[in-house]
Amino acid sequence: xxxxxxxxxxxxxxxxxxxxxxxxxxxxxxxxxxxxxxxxxxxxxxxxxxxxxxxxxxxxxxxxxxxxxxxxxxxxxxxxxxxxxxxxxxxxxxxxxxxxxxxxxxxxxxxxxxxxxxxxxxxxxxxxxxxxxxxxxxxxxxxxxxxxxxxxxxxxxxxxxxxxxxxxxxxxxxxxxxxx
Ligand code: 5GP
Ligand code: MG
Numbered sequence: 001x002x003x004x005x006x007x008x009x010x011x012x013x014x015x016x017x018x019x020x021x022x023x024x025x026x027x028x029x030x031x032x033x034x035x036x037x038x039x040x041x042x043x044x045x046x047x048x049x050x051x052x053x054x055x056x057x058x059x060x061x062x063x064x065x066x067x068x069x070x071x072x073x074x075x076x077x078x079x080x081x082x083x084x085x086x087x088x089x090x091x092x093x094x095x096x097x098x099x100x101x102x103x104x105x106x107x108x109x110x111x112x113x114x115x116x117x118x119x120x121x122x123x124x125x126x127x128x129x130x131x132x133x134x135x136x137x138x139x140x141x142x143x144x145x146x147x148x149x150x151x152x153x154x155x156x157x158x159x160x161x162x163x164x165x166x167x168x169x170x171x172x173x174x175x176x177x178x179x180x
Contacts, residue, residue: 007171008152008165011146014155016128016170019145020048023054023126025142027096030124035059037120038084040110042066044100047157047165048128052098063088065114071108080110090118100157101129101148105137112139128152129170131174152177 011019027036035058040049042064054061066084095115102108106124113125126143133150148170154160155167160177 004164004167004171006165006174008140008174010148010153010172011152011156011170013156013168015146016168017051019128020051023128023143023145024052027052027126028058030142031056031060031096031099031164033060034094035061037088037090038062038098039090039095039111039115040064040098041100041107042084043165044046044157045098045128048100049098052126061088065111067107067114069104069110078106078171080106081118082110083115089113090120090123093120095123097123097125098117099125099127102127102139102141103129103131103134105135105139108139109137128156129138131161 005144038053038060040046053062064084065086066082066085068083069080097111099108112123113127124142125140127141128145129148130141130144131148131150151172154164154168154173155169155171157165159165160173
């Protein structure tokens with residue numbers, strides 16, 4: 001494959017697929033009889049989510065939440081807003097939150113706190129990529145894919161200014177992600 005200019009490959013799609021397969025096994029082991037409610041944090045997690053749930057062969061439900069801490073560039077604003085609420089209530093449910101990447105931890109921490117107010121029966125967190133060097137708030141990741149360096153990543157759902165989400169691999173962006 002010809003890699004796009006300005007991008008360095010970090011994880012080829014084969015490695016991502018193996019990781020997603022492992023996470024699906026771990027989640028299957030724990031949730032097979034619980035009809036879990038998956039709540040995915042949009043937009044970045046959508047490809048990860050689609051690959052993950054197609055490997056689950058037991059009943060589950062799915063909804064979405066939109067939380068925003070980033071502006072258009074690479075710097076986090078520090079404030080997290082819930083822009084879209086899930087329609088399915090988390091009350092009494094076994095909830096698994098699906099996130100593409102944990103960076104400062106602000107988004108995940110805010111989403112977890114927000115959903116806990118609905119009194120789920122249990123709440124766990126599944127994160128594909130962990131940029132733990134950048135953490136500002138502690139986040140307990142129950143199902144972790146891969147630990148990543150402190151670089152700005154794109155591909156497999158992750159964007160720079162809405163571009164690159166469609167790339168099947170995960171890349172490091174050479175340049176800073178500039179807003180247009
Ligand atoms: P946090 O609140 O943990 O700082 O950031 C979480 C969100 O920031 C992620 O869901 C993702 O949307 C965005 N983010 C963090 N690191 C990266 C990165 O390296 N690349 C991209 N494209 N988005 C990132
Ligand atoms: Mg995200």
